[in-house]
Structures are given as C-alpha cells and as structure tokens.
Amino acid sequence: MEIVREQDVVPFRNRVREFSTRIGMSLVNQTKLITAASELVRNMLKYASGGKVILEIISHNAKTGVRLTFKDEGPGIADIALAMRDGFSTGRSLGLGLPGAKRLVNEFDLKSNPGEGTTVTVIHWKHGR
Amino acid sequence: MNTTAQVLEKNKERILEKWMQNQLSDASLRDDLMTSDELQRQSKEMLDGLLRAVSKGNHDNIYDTEFEQVTDTLRDISITRARQGFSPRETGTYVLSLKQALIEVLVEQRQDDTSTLYMEIMQLNTLLDNLSIVTFETFIKGREEVILRQTDEISEISTPVIRVWDGILALPIIGTLDSARTQIVMENLLQEIVNTGSNIAILDISGVPAVDSLVAQHLIKTVSATRLMGAECIISGIRAEIAQTIVHLGIDLSNIKTKASLASALQLAFSMTNLEVRRNDKNKGLNIMR
Numbered sequence: 576m577e578i579v580r581e582q583d584v585v586p587f588r589n590r591v592r593e594f595s596t597r598i599g600m601s602l603v604n605q606t607k608l609i610t611a612a613s614e615l616v617r618n619m620l621k622y623a624s625g626g627k628v629i630l631e632i633i634s635h636n637a638k639t640g641v642r643l644t645f646k647d648e649g650p651g652i653a654d655i656a657l658a659m660r661d662g663f664s665t666g667r668s669l670g671l672g673l674p675g676a677k678r679l680v681n682e683f684d685l686k687s688n689p690g691e692g693t694t695v696t697v698i699h700w701k702h703g704r
Numbered sequence: 705m706n707t708t709a710q711v712l713e714k715n716k717e718r719i720l721e722k723w724m725q726n727q728l729s730d731a732s733l734r735d736d737l738m739t740s741d742e743l744q745r746q747s748k749e750m751l752d753g754l755l756r757a758v759s760k761g762n763h764d765n766i767y768d769t770e771f772e773q774v775t776d777t778l779r780d781i782s783i784t785r786a787r788q789g790f791s792p793r794e795t796g797t798y799v800l801s802l803k804q805a806l807i808e809v810l811v812e813q814r815q816d817d818t819s820t821l822y823m824e825i826m827q828l829n830t831l832l833d834n835l836s837i838v839t840f841e842t843f844i845k846g847r848e849e850v851i852l853r854q855t856d857e858i859s860e861i862s863t864p865v866i867r868v869w870d871g872i873l874a875l876p877i878i879g880t881l882d883s884a885r886t887q888i889v890m891e892n893l894l895q896e897i898v899n900t901g902s903n904i905a906i907l908d909i910s911g912v913p914a915v916d917s918l919v920a921q922h923l924i925k926t927v928s929a930t931r932l933m934g935a936e937c938i939i940s941g942i943r944a945e946i947a948q949t950i951v952h953l954g955i956d957l958s959n960i961k962t963k964a965s966l967a968s969a970l971q972l973a974f975s976m977t978n979l980e981v982r983r984n985d986k987n988k989g990l991n992i993m994r
Binding site: 581584585588602603605606607609610613614617661668669671672674675676678679 | 880882913914915916917918920921944945946948949952953954955
C-alpha cells in the first residue's frame with residue numbers, strides 16, 4: 576500500500592484491522608497492532624514524506640500473525656539507539672512513536688542508513704505472544 | 705464532391721434523430737432525471753455547435769476558438785449531470801452515442817468512396833474522443849466539488865460542544881483527531897468556555913477509533929489550553945483496549961482526570977461542583993438538588 580498523504584492513514588488502518596480480523600486476533604491485540612502501525616506510518620509521512628507498506632499474514636510454528644513492512648526512502652535515522660529512547664524527538668512530538676510501537680508489537684526490527692531510507696518490520700501474533 | 709462538413713450539415717436532422725434514438729434506446733438512461741424534450745434541446749444545441757466548428761475546417765484541435773462553444777456546452781452538460789447524480793456511464797454515453805450517429809450517417813452517404821470515408825471516420829473518432837475526455841474531466845470535477853463541500857460540512861458538524869449542565873460542557877469527539885480537527889475542537893471548546901462561563905469540560909473519546917501518540921499529544925494540548933482558561937478537563941470514553949495501548953505506548957495521562965464512560969465523568973463533574981443527584985422518594989422521579 577502506498578502512503579503519501581495524511582488522508583491515507585485511515586484507510587491504511589482499516590486495512591490492518593481487516594487483516595487482523597481475518598486471522599481472528601482479539602480486540603486488544605488488534606488495537607495494539609493498529610496503534611503501532613499508525614505510529615510508524617505517521618513517522619513515515621512526517622520524516623520521509625511517504626513510503627510503502629507491505630501487509631502480510633504469516634504463519635510460523637503453528638502461530639499465525641500479521642507482518643507489516645514499512646519502507647521509505649527518506650533521510651534515514653542517524654542514531655537508532657537515540658531514536659528508540661523514550662521522549663526523544665527531532666520533530667516536536669512526544670517522542671514515543673518508535674519506542675511505543677516496539678512495546679506494542681511482538682517483533683520489531685528497524686534498519687536505517689542515513690541518506691538511504693528506513694525499513695521497519697513489525698510482527699504481531701494472533702495471541703499476542 | 706462534398707466536404708465532410710457539408711455532408712454532415714445536410715444530414716443534420718437525421719444525425720440528431722439517430723443520436724436521440726441511440727440515447728433513448730440505452731437501457732441505462734434515467735428519464736426521471738431529465739425529460740426527453742430537454743435532452744433533445746441540449747443535443748440540438750451541442751450538434752449545431754459541433755457542425756459549425758467542423759465547417760470551419762477544424763477537425764482535431766478542440767482547444768481552438770471554434771470549439772469553445774461546443775466544449776462550453778459540453779462542460780455545462782457534464783457538470784449539471786454530475787450534480788444531478790447521473791452515472792459516469794450515462795454521461796459518457798451522451799457523447800459516444802453522437803459518434804455512432806455521425807459515423808452511421810457518413811457510412812450511408814459515402815458508400816461509393818471508402819477511402820474518403822475512412823479518413824473522415826478517423827478524424828471524427830479523434831475529435832469525439834477528445835470531446836469525451838472533456839466530458840469526463842468536467843464530470844469528475846463536478847463530483848469532486850460535491851465531495852469537497854461534504855468534507856467542509858463534516859468538519860463543521862463533527863465537533864459540537866454541548867452544555868450538559870450549568871458550568872459543565874461535553875464535547876464528543878468522533879473520528880480521527882488530526883492537527884486540523886484538533887484546532888477546530890480546541891477553538892470551539894475554548895470559545896464555548898468563554899461564552900457559558902463553564903469551569904468543567906468533558907472530552908469524550910468513545911468515537912475515536914485509535915489513540916496513538918499524535919492523538920494523545922493533541923488531547924494533552926487541548927487539556928492544557930482548557931486549564932489555562934481556568935477550567936478543568938475530564939477525558940471520558942477510554943475503552944479497555946485503548947487503555948492498554950496507551951500504557952504500552954508510554955503516554956503519561958496521569959495528571960489528567962480520565963473516566964471510562966461519559967456517565968461517570970458527569971458524576972465526577974457533579975461532585976467537583978458540589979452538585980448532588982438523588983432519587984426523590986415521594987414520586988420516584990429523578991430530582992437534582994443544588
């Protein structure tokens with residue numbers, strides 16, 4: 576899914592909801608995943624002015640889950656450890672987006688090189704673990 | 705040898721007749737939206753303009769002055785149709801069925817000269833394709849205007865400030881809170897606090913589908929602005945799953961009064977203003993004492 580404008584956020588969240596309902600995720604886990612997705616997609620819009628998200632349903636060792644891959648070609652993150660710290664923000668926001676999203680999902684992976692863009696992959700399992 | 709324009713001019717009546725037939729025979733035509741008389745009048749005006757333009761020797765460039773009248777009429781028709789609720793198919797059929805009528809007439813008239821016929825049909829094809837593109841552009845523009853107006857209306861009606869009691873305001877927020885809406889919400893709320901002299905505002909977020917850090921930030925801003933005005937803010941309608949996500953995200957709402965439902969928020973507001981709600985034993989009705 577392409578995300579280029581703020582108006583794309585709501586349809587995107589609905590797609591995530593659709594995917595997580597399809598595998599029978601509970602409401603709490605759905606909300607967690609959607610909120611994390613919302614944080615990441617807003618980051619993408621704000622710092623990289625848009626990008627792509629791949630939504631997938633995956634299974635692994637009899638677990639099913641939703642995997643979201645956020646890919647952008649923005650400026651990248653210079654200091655990942657600093658960006659993952661609570662309360663740090665370069666954009667006058669609460670600074671909870673990245674660390675918060677990490678706490679909300681089961682698996683979180685962030686790759687970024689300055690000047691080359693950022694890729695964030697998150698996985699949330701059906702039962703939240 | 706007659707030119708294309710002359711042939712068409714001579715057979716204008718037949719073209720119009722065929723065109724009308726094509727339009728009326730289309731099963732999708734909505735005669736409830738437009739009478740056939742009106743359609744006939746519109747079509748005649750359009751055909752007149754088109755033939756006049758073609759007779760000046762212009763076959764392809766619809767942006768020339770000769771075509772101004774035609775494109776104007778066409779835009780007019782498309783935009784009225786978009787507003788009246790015609791489907792894109794109906795609007796498109798209008799121009800495309802003219803093409804059919806024109807070609808049919810030309811085929812009749814040019815039976816002996818296929819190479820000229822071929823050239824003419826090619827020219828007409830390009831011309832009418834261009835005209836149908838104009839139709840679509842305008843049709844979509846008409847629809848977009850409708851959408852834009854609705855967006856305006858939604859943002860206007862979506863943030864009502866309700867006075868639930870003397871000095872207590874409630875503000876149900878429905879949908880996603882973005883920066884633009886927060887601005888409207890805050891403005892409305894602060895203005896209403898001034899107007900009514902209220903000192904408690906209840907922000908109800910039951911209708912907000914997801915609370916992420918941006919929404920939370922906007923809420924915190926609204927609350928601080930309300931506090932600056934000397935009023936207290938209660939956030940209500942925090943659902944169980946939202947409470948969990950807020951905690952995981954690490955958003956600190958502990959210095960803001962929050963309640964699960966609007967009812968309990970109202971109760972808190974009553975106790976903050978030293979109001980008491982109790983049952984009247986005499987007639988079993990609700991009686992609110994000051």
